Amino acid sequence: MPREIRINAFDMNCVGHIQQGLWTHPRDQSTRYTDISYWTDYARRLEAGLFDGIFFADVIGVYDVLGGSPDAAVKNAVQVPVNDPMMLIPAMASVTQHLGFGVTANLTYEQPFQFARRMSTLDHLTRGRIGWNIVTGYLDSAARAAGFTQQMAHDDRYDMADEFMSLVTALWEGSWDDDAVIRDKARGIYADAAKVRVIHHAGKQYKVDAMHLSEPSPQRTPVLYQAGASERGTRFAATHAECVFMNGQKQPAVKQAVQELRQAAAQQGRAASDIKVFLGATIVTGATEQEAQDKFEDYKRYANSEAALVHAAASLGIDFYKYDIDEPIETKSNAIQSNVAAMTRAAGPQWTRRKLLDQLVMGSRQPPWVGSGEAIARKMIEWCDAADVDGFNLSRTVVPECFDDFIAHVVPQLQERGAFKTSYQSGTLRGKLFGRDRRASTSA
Template sequence: MAKRILLSAFDMTCVGHQSTGMWRHPESQASDYNTIEYWTNMARELERGRFDCLFIADVVGVYDVYRGTGAAAVKDAAQVPVNDPFGAISAMAAVTSNVCFGITAAITFEPPYLLARRLSTMDHLTRGRIAWNVVSSYLNSAALNVGMDRQIAHDERYDLADEYMSVMYKLWEGSWEDEAVDRNRETGVFTDPSKVHPIRHAGKYYKVPGFHLCEPSPQRTPFIFQAGASGRGRQFASQHAEGMFILTTSPEAAKPVTEDIRNLAEKQGRSRDSIKIFTLVTVITGANDEAAERKYQEYLSYSSSEGMLALYGGWTGIDFSQYDPEQPLEAMDNDSLRTTLESLTHGQSRKWTVQDVIKDRTIGGLGPVLVGGPEKVADELERWVDIGGVDGFNLAYAVTPGTTTDFINYVVPELRRRGRAQSEYAPGTMREKFLGTPTARVETTHPADQFHGMYAGKESVQDGTTSSNFEQHEFARATAAE
């Protein structure tokens, strides 16, 4: 039986996401990114195509490495201006029933206590159709603008993330017992305070004494995505991720990456299928190969090389204006997205140059571009799955919504004919749809499960200790112990 391909649309609450200059195309609606209609129309279209998910990327900084200024990014609207990714989710959920939503939120700049509430709220309002893409922001400009002296070092960000996840799991899984919410009109008890527990977390990076502000949402812990395939990123994903995004240039290059991720998951006691792996591609398609190629060449006439070099500067931490256009690129250790240059340099027979980025990456950004009619595209997508070992695709666009509509109209029917795309949605929450779990909760092998009910029978709100009197309570307990 052919393996079903998971389909995720890739967007961002900005004008120019992965393909710079395309906002100028007469059919592009990218400039409407800050209207609710743009997002509700997209959600309806994705549900028409039986897409699994809309994945919304995010940054909270500006791409200002190229030429030492953000001018190129601002001029070309390369991921700036950019709105908050949470804003449109409720509206999209209201006009759909099954398509799910992945939201990017960086652990680096927001306290876990607050983010846990925002994500629980979204999980409630979407009835369990929400995912959190766990990232640690790579832009130094973001760190500076939230009051830091510089961006946290790459591997240390993952150390911080490990503790962050523990706090989130304690809030989501442990703070409220399953039977805490009673909603009993006769007794007047909405929530049993004896079944709500402060988490009393005190670690290296975070101190969270209180209990979660939200009652348990449909999934409790939202579906967890992770985007970062560096060595440290893979280790983190093998523990926490249920969906992972990787960057590679071919199915052959993807194979060792997907194998390593699944091997690492097994070492964590999880199954090889407990992480769904997605890769980024942009598909330009039409009724046939010739129509698709004409469309691609037309799109290229609107592309912006300066805008793309601005994006690559932020992604890699390298100012490409300092490179000779024909100089081969080399991967290096820094605090930006290490997988960006690794995807162009490791395991590749081709030596990428700055000129190659300008020529071949102004459409599609970080991922490869597939150009062709339905059969050609479907053949290549199947190669990524069968040879590369991926489970699905994060599909970027050149022109929005046209690129996505073309994929739905031309490629999805061909994938269905081959038994590769769903015709109807499975019931349930995002986790149940993606992983086929019997319930909405995390699998028992996932680290969040160890926190479920961990405070039952222990200190509760009933005992009268809250975060407001935590310090006094701890002092009194320490004094009594003496």
């Protein structure tokens, strides 16, 4: 019997997310991103299709690495303009009962005490369906926006993140006892002050002496997502993360990365079941193989290679316009090191702008999976078995039809093979994913 595959939609509160240029397709509705009804309709569609959640990416700063200017990013809507994804979640939660919400927040530019309250508030308002994707950032433009000259060094960002996690975890888990809130109207006592305590933290980056302002939420700590795949990022994920997002690569590389992650987690005293691994995937599907191929050819006509280079340059930390089309590119960078490593594996150590452009099939470095619902279902099951991944974050192409197509054609095939749920379980997001409402290390 195959494992139950977990499925998240992968999106961003903007026009152009991963597949650059597809917002220009006549059926795409992503230019409605400022309309709350767009997002509530989106949530209803995903829940009707039994998606586990929607995973919101976010970025602080603009993509100004290519050519040393943000102009191409602005012109092509490459993740700019971009609005705050947290603001969408209460509205989407209000029209759903089960859909989970993973939201990206860059801790480098967050104040831990206030951030902890914001996440507790979302956990209350969603009735325990919130998750946090922990990122440390990779854009110098974000650092400049926050008043710094440039971003911190890669490993230093993770050192700061470790301290941030220690502090917010103490606020979420240690400030209020489970039974502190009694809501006794007759005596006029809402909470027992003896069961609420001040958190004292004095570290290299942060100093806090305060009680957490929010009463205990359904999960207390949000489900923790993380996507770091460098050596330092893997160590951080093995320590803190419950769900790890990996970019699409060749299967042997993913399998090795998953093995290394689970081994690192074991060294932290964690079980393999404490971590769910989600693989990024882009899917174009239809009722038949031919229908899927026709749709793929249609989508490709709208892909924008310049916009894709803008995104790639920022995430790799390399200005490709400094190199001739066939000139080998220097890959040393302080951006997302795992992206640089993945590109090197895909194109070889001497990769060029031409090699990169050859990979930008549909406006992104992520090659799409194209096929009938049956073919895609079989491929997903095979990936889970061969690479030990637990689910997929599905990048949008043309919305909403890309998710409508997946729900119509792939979900029934997965269900027929016993690899996807036929109904939701009750409970929190963590309860649905792991069978418990609290983190394993803090459960009573």
